[in-house]
Amino acid sequence: MTFHEMNPTVKFVTVTCLMFGLAFMFNPWTPLAVFIGTLVLQSLFANVSWKRWGLFMIPFLLTAIGTLWTTLVFGKASSGEVVFVLFGNNVTEENVMLAVTLALRVLAFTALSLLFTLTTDPKRFVYSLMQQGKLSPKIAYSVFVGFRFFPILKHEMMQLYETHALRGVRLETRLDHVRHVPKLLIPLLAGSIRQAERIAFSMEARAFTGDKRTTYEVVPVTRSDMLLASLLLLLFGVSVWIGIR
Amino acid sequence: MLKSWKLKEIVLLSILSVVFAVVYLAFVHVGNLWAGLIGPIAYEWIFGIWFIVSIIAAYIIRKPGAAFLSEVLAATIEMMIGNAIGPRIILVGIIQGLGAEAAFAVTGYKRYDLWVLMLAGFGAAVTSFAYTYVMGGLAALSPTYVATMFALRATSGMLIAGLGGKILSDLLLRTGALEGYALARQGRAHG
Numbered sequence: 458m459t460f461h462e463m464n465p466t467v468k469f470v471t472v473t474c475l476m477f478g479l480a481f482m483f484n485p486w487t488p489l490a491v492f493i494g495t496l497v498l499q500s501l502f503a504n505v506s507w508k509r510w511g512l513f514m515i516p517f518l519l520t521a522i523g524t525l526w527t528t529l530v531f532g533k534a535s536s537g538e539v540v541f542v543l544f545g546n547n548v549t550e551e552n553v554m555l556a557v558t559l560a561l562r563v564l565a566f567t568a569l570s571l572l573f574t575l576t577t578d579p580k581r582f583v584y585s586l587m588q589q590g591k592l593s594p595k596i597a598y599s600v601f602v603g604f605r606f607f608p609i610l611k612h613e614m615m616q617l618y619e620t621h622a623l624r625g626v627r628l629e630t631r632l633d634h635v636r637h638v639p640k641l642l643i644p645l646l647a648g649s650i651r652q653a654e655r656i657a658f659s660m661e662a663r664a665f666t667g668d669k670r671t672t673y674e675v676v677p678v679t680r681s682d683m684l685l686a687s688l689l690l691l692l693f694g695v696s697v698w699i700g701i702r
Numbered sequence: 703m704l705k706s707w708k709l710k711e712i713v714l715l716s717i718l719s720v721v722f723a724v725v726y727l728a729f730v731h732v733g734n735l736w737a738g739l740i741g742p743i744a745y746e747w748i749f750g751i752w753f754i755v756s757i758i759a760a761y762i763i764r765k766p767g768a769a770f771l772s773e774v775l776a777a778t779i780e781m782m783i784g785n786a787i788g789p790r791i792i793l794v795g796i797i798q799g800l801g802a803e804a805a806f807a808v809t810g811y812k813r814y815d816l817w818v819l820m821l822a823g824f825g826a827a828v829t830s831f832a833y834t835y836v837m838g839g840l841a842a843l844s845p846t847y848v849a850t851m852f853a854l855r856a857t858s859g860m861l862i863a864g865l866g867g868k869i870l871s872d873l874l875l876r877t878g879a880l881e882g883y884a885l886a887r888q889g890r891a892h893g
Binding site: 528573604665 | 704707708709710712713714715716717718719720721723724731734735743744771775778779781782783788789790792793836837838839841842843844845847870873874877878879880882
């Protein structure tokens with residue numbers, strides 16, 4: 458029983474429910490408990506490289522810090538004892554609690570998101586959305602096309618760089634490349650649109666109609682999915698309880 | 703809803719979504735760098751960028767659902783190519799897409815003038831701001847600050863997504879790649 462094997466749609470719905478629930482909690486303990494609990498569940502039921510996890514976490518740590526001090530400086534005026542003054546704003550105890558809550562919420566959201574992202578195979582997710590979520594095959598397969606298109610896009614972009622360099626655009630340093638990106642957008646889009654037309658033709662030529670289809674890869678819902686979902690919901694319940702206590 | 707769609711229109715939708723998913727991701731990083739320094743308001747003035755695929759797709763394809771689906775697909779592909787915002791981003795895509803779609807629905811999917819496109823950018827700003835308000839706990843901030851955030855996001859939605867989306871699509875039209883899509887056909891009909 459691991460989060461890797463868990464049905465992606467069930468996982469998606471559960472994780473989203475938890476995040477929505479968190480949005481209505483205004484004490485610092487609930488998001489903190491969810492954050493720690495998610496890490497515990499992740500270490501018990503998933504095999505995730507913590508180094509990767511840490512790298513993904515860095516930008517959100519920055520966001521959390523930004524949230525913390527924005528809420529302190531631009532916090533809503535509230536009655537109560539002023540703890541300290543920050544850039545001319547009277548910071549009360551209530552303001553501090555809220556700021557810490559919101560910063561911890563960012564971290565809890567990220568931990569939950571990473572639990573999903575780092576344990577979910579995108580292809581299986583789309584299959585599962587089609588099988589359990591009743592997603593139209595027309596859309597599901599165009600998501601696959603889009604996903605597969607990514608390397609083509611990269612290739613086209615390299616080609617455009619080379620063409621532009623041939624025509625005498627100076628592209629020596631990395632910075633030159635970055636600065637040139639806006640000029641690539643239109644030719645890149647125009648090329649992609651033409652590609653899209655060809656892809657659609659070849660899908661139709663292979664008798665893709667977009668009607669309901671049978672699939673080779675079946676993504677089932679099992680008892681262990683329900684168990685893992687219950688564990689996550691239990692974690693939320695306990696965290697809410699810790700918060701109000 | 704998809705009955706009236708041709709396959710090539712759906713594939714175009716998803717290709718547009720991929721291109722803009724990459725652009726969106728790049729700007730998430732730009733926003734993140736700022737956000738550590740000046741807080742969540744860092745995202746507001748560039749927020750329109752994240753609505754632009756809705757406007758472009760609806761303006762080119764001109765069918766019900768284009769604005770909504772393109773935004774959701776872009777969000778899904780963003781998640782697939784690796785984004786730590788993870789599943790939440792799909793939710794964000796759904797909410798932004800609905801806001802933009804509303805503007806086209808109100809005009810009966812018949813008008814695609816600049817003001818309608820700007821209204822769509824505004825609509826996406828409204829729904830996405832409601833989401834930020836709840837999820838980001840903006841109730842904790844002073845009302846003036848929240849109002850500033852919203853004003854920035856709405857302006858950005860109208861200018862970057864609405865006006866910018868139209869300019870970009872019209873430039874694309876000139877390349878001739880859009881022959882066979884509603885934008886090129888309607889352009890000819892009007893002379």
